[in-house]
Amino acid sequence: MEKIELVIFDCDGVLVDTEPLANRVFVQLVRENGFDVDENTYLHKFSGVTLPDRIRTTEQELSWSAPEDFLPQFHERLIELTEANMQPVDGIHELVRSLPVPICVASNGSRAEIDLRLRLSKLAPFFGSAIFSGLEVANPKPAPDVYLAAAQSFGIEPSRCVVVEDSLPGVSAGRSAGMRVYGYAALTSKDKLVEAGAIPFASMNELQHILAQEFQSIRP
Secondary structure, eight states, rough: OOOOOOOEEOOOOBBBBOOHHHHHHHHHHHHHHHHOOOHHHHHTTTOOOOHHHHHHHHHHHTTTOOTTTHHHHHHHHHHHHHHHHBEEEEEEHHHHHHSSSSSEEEEEEOOOHHHHHHHHOOOOOHHOOOOEEEGGGSSSSTTSSHHHHHHHHOOOOOOGGGEEEEEHHHHHHHHHHTTTEEESSSOHHHHHHHHTEEESSSSSSHHHHHHHHHHHHTTO
């Protein structure tokens, strides 16, 4: 097993518990357009899926076209909900504080969205400017571009990078980048994460223990 030199975190669902908030806003807007969709079903169905893909899939399934103000309404409401209700994932502060190697964030969200989430969760000091957005590379996840950009920025081989993800598109991106992926089994089942190529874990405390043992084992 390669020595770990960089740990790359997804943001939504890994650092901060925003997936339910984004899903709530999305479902609310779809319902306001006349469709009684199920919030819990959409939460699991669209975990880790970009907003344009969520809209595209929903339009196809409902034979519907989103109105022009759908995107601005979504972003406006999500910012309000995030500022009022967002929480960091339990145990994430302890995990990032424990890591003896560089860390960064690689997310499909915009840089402004990532900055807001890190600030509200008090995680910003841990990451500084080490932020990589899927909107700033050629292709977002499930393409590997954002993870490869992170590794290249640090000058570290992908095989020596570890990715922490919670969604199948994110796992696919990390594996396609040639990185080891740990999958947080929160909204995505353990079996599906394993099938996609991730090493599953149930809590940040568990992952902290796993990585601590690994770092211990490679000390001279």
